Amino acid sequence: MVTSILAVMEKVAELFLMIGVGVVCFRGKMITRRGVAQLTTLLLYVVAPCLIVSSFTGEEQAISPAELGMAFVLAILAHVLAIGMSWLFFRRQSRERQKVLRFAMIYSNTGFMGMPLVQAVVGEEGVVYASVFIAVFNVFAWTHGFGLMSGGERSSLKKILLNPGVLALLIGLPFFFTGWKLPPLLQVPVDSFSALNTPLAMVVIGCNIAQIRFREMFQESAVFGLSALRLLLVPAVFFGVAWLCRPAPSLLLSCIIQASAPVAANTVLFATQFGADSRLAAKAVAVTTLLSILTMPVFVVAGQAAGNLL
Secondary structure: OOHHHHHHHHHHHHHHHHHHHHHHHHHHHOHHHHHHHHHHHHHHHHHHHHHHHHHHEEEEEEEOOOHHHHHHHHHHHHHHHHHHHHHHOOOOOOHHHHHHHHHHHEEEOHHHHHHHHHHHOOOEEEEEEHHHHHHHHHHHHHHHHHHHHHHHOOOOHHHHHOOHHHHHHHHHHHHHHHOOOOOOHHHHHHHHHHHOOOHHHHHHHHHHHHHHHHHHOOOOOHHHHHHHHHHHHHHHHHHHHHHHOOOHHHHHHHHHHHOOEOOOOOOHHHHOOOOHHHHHHHHHHHHHHHHHHHHHHHHHHHHHHHOOOO
């Protein structure tokens, strides 16, 4: 048990060392705010989609269609549970802050934080499951999340379907079901870009954390309550319900990692777009990311132990 905890903490520590590189690069002015935005765009529109496509077109998959279907069910369940729980909290906050805090409670950093840890702990099979979780995340974020942050405005079907994560899944699924392979001329560049996902995502997170003064992060009491909900309550409830569904151990672990990730970076993007409290959103992302080094290993080890009982 102790060995498992140390092994997982080592994986998380590796990710946080990469985050530290991002902090140093931003504080040392090697990367500017504009550079962070450009790296984020590269990550969202090129690197992450390549990782998803690569996971479906690379090695021979040992995942059955039934397991893939269960991955969709669990991903949907994770978001529905979080949405339901979010209405129980933050009632005394102002409407603008309430929107940010509820969005932050529901949506985890599946792509930037969850995917790299799934890749490190579970492997390529986990990446397939994580890709499904990210696609479901994008659909919920651009429907429910969009409406929550905008005050009721609806996102268009075009925005949902043309989201990079959803598009990549739609490209990858036919390869999964047919067994087709990309020609080497395409597979090698796709695999090469996908290899950038973990370090690039961690550097972007580090740059975003570096934009918030350390003292400011811990002066917002609501953020600590949010951290307990996002990092402990939401994943714990999902863990219990998901285990009752008796999924494959690797699927259970992949989903638990995704559900236990810190606040999604989209929280800041949506808050900025709709004139909500973007400063609060940035603090929520920064603080939960820092605290997740303590909480995510606990859920990983618990997920591994639960998987052994299935």
